[in-house]
Amino acid sequence: xxxxxxxxxxxxxxxxxxxxxQVPKLIEASIARGQGGTVGxxxxxxxxxxxxxxxxxxxxxxxxxxxNPSGTGHGREGYYFGENGTHVLSDVGKAIAQTLSKHGKxxxxxxxxxxxxxxxxxxxxx
Numbered sequence: 001x002x003x004x005x006x007x008x009x010x011x012x013x014x015x016x017x018x019x020x021x022q023v024p025k026l027i028e029a030s031i032a033r034g035q036g037g038t039v040g041x042x043x044x045x046x047x048x049x050x051x052x053x054x055x056x057x058x059x060x061x062x063x064x065x066x067x068n069p070s071g072t073g074h075g076r077e078g079y080y081f082g083e084n085g086t087h088v089l090s091d092v093g094k095a096i097a098q099t100l101s102k103h104g105k106x107x108x109x110x111x112x113x114x115x116x117x118x119x120x121x122x123x124x125x126x
Contacts, residue, residue, distance in 0.1 A: 001023065001048045001049075003023075004050045004051035005018050005019050026122075031100065032121050033113070034105050035100065035107065035111055036097025037096075037111045038090055038112055039112065039122065042091075044089050046087055046088075046089060048085050048087055049084050049085075053082055093112075
């Protein structure tokens with residue numbers, strides 16, 4: 001999950017999404033359903049990274065490629081990931097449920113979406 005908001009000519013023109021979609025989609029689905037939850041048990045572990053850290057990674061890679069094109073691994077010789085932490089999706093579902101509950105929607109417990117709700121509220125994102 002990349003968190004933070006991108007701000008550039010593409011986002012300003014509306015042709016690039018300025019934010020990640022996983023957590024916002026789960027929040028939107030939970031609001032529409034009236035109850036916070038996850039798809040399945042929510043045991044999946046996600047890496048996360050701030051958008052500025054991804055930009056820094058791209059800058060380091062670009063500078064390395066420009067300086068030494070054959071010395072910067074790519075393909076089987078170099079595959080790059082940026083991350084600075086992890087989260088379990090069930091924790092996100094619990095936080096959404098607790099926040100909605102404080103605002104009078106649903107309970108503070110994260111309740112998994114059933115298959116029909118996944119289709120109705122998340123569609124292809126579920």
